[in-house]
Amino acid sequence: MSDATEQFFAICPRGLEPLLADDLRALGGQQLAPEGGGVGFAGPMATAYAANLHSRIASRVLWQLAGGEYRDEGDLYAQARAVAWERHFDAEQTLRVDLSASRSPLRSLEFATLKIKDAIVDRMREETGARPSIDRARPDVRVFAYVDGQRLTLYLDLSGEPLFKRGWRAEKGEAPLKENLAAGLLMLSGWTPGMPLLDPFCGSGTIAIEAALIASRRPPGLDRRFGFEQLAGFDAPAWRALKAQAAAAIDDAVPARIAGTDISTRVIETARGNARLAGLQAWLDDGRLAFAAADARQAQPIADAGMIVTNPPYGEQSAPKSATVPALMRDFGDRMKASFPGWTAWLLSADRDLPRQMRLHETRKTVLHNGALECRLFRFEMVAGQYRQRGEPRTGA
Secondary structure, three states: OOOOOEEEEEEOOOOOHHHHHHHHHHOOOEEEEEEOOEEEEEEOHHHHHHHHHHOOOOOEEEEEEEEEEOOOHHHHHHHHHOOOHHHOOOOOOOEEEEEEEOOOOOOOHHHHHHHHHHHHHHHHHHHHOOOOOEOOOOOOEEEEEEEOOOEEEEEEEOOOOOOOOOOOOOOOOOOOOOHHHHHHHHHHHOOOOOOOEEEOOOOOOHHHHHHHHHHOOOOOOOOOOOHHHHOOOOOHHHHHHHHHHHHHOOOOOOOOOEEEEEOOHHHHHHHHHHHHHOOOHHHHHHOOEEEEEOOHHHOOOOOOOOEEEEOOOOOOOOOOOOOOHHHHHHHHHHHHHHHOOOOEEEEEEOOOOHHHHHOOOOOEEEEEEEOOEEEEEEEEEOOOOOOOOOOOOOOOO
8 A cells, every 4th residue: 555645535524523633633644624524634545544444423534636726617527537537446337426515606516517527437438448337326436526616626435335324223213313423422522431321312322332332442434345445556455454453452341331211112122233233242231231211201320420422302303292392301301400410411402492491501512413403512510419309499598
């Protein structure tokens, strides 16, 4: 594998860019440049392989091949045709081209995408005598183009399927939380494996499973395939060595206490099945990772102190049939005040009224994006002796 320094861009959910920069720095990334929705970085191709394997925050890793100023679609065509695509993949492989834009003066992004696709295909036919077929569903190779008001940048996708698809989620619950956002919530909360962790709205188990994978040092990309494996120049021996080193570092004996509950018994079975697919059967067997059917309004602490990290219902999701979402969150807030002194709770919600609904005051809030939804991660400190039950008289002068 070449040691030449290349330029890359890693995409992530908005709000998690600082965490992704930390991820990439630890993996050897250089010239880190966070911006909205991702982080630019530099390094040898081995660093990009490692980012795909190890990053818990990235959604994709893109390899920057070219860039330059443009005025119209003709310039897009010329710049794309100038790239030596034949060095990176074969005409027999299928292709997909995606274009995203910010403040672009182009009238039709669909037409701009078509011009870039035509340039790639024309170049391949000119250089190899054959043209790649287009496959929008399962392409062998993906080209990403980005245009702003003045500049075009062309990338090859190194990830293939988005990186939040770890390969263990057989079934999803309602309004599933992406795995990399779940990992981001855990990192933002400051959770460590030594802290008891409870998700009382666990759904298909994403937060709890990600916590167990973090605790056991399981690389998120260990059991899946990547786009770079389809490209010319793929260094299979170096990749096998990188994976073997990562697998050897897994620690399935680390002590931890992680629990998830949900009101639906069917969803709890889904969570257990997902945990087994994630390689966590031993964790289920000895109770370090546990899932149980329970109503969050009757939640029980699993230790004297610990951390709640959860993604409760907020309008786009359904509450238990016996409660509206605001009433559910009011009752859950009462439960936390009554039964969880000494705990810290982190709740991700698109509803800005969540603290008011719970009748709690947040000590911190962080803006994040769950897909297209702008959300806030609220922190609540449950201080022993600070709260009283509704209707309970105050004491003292």
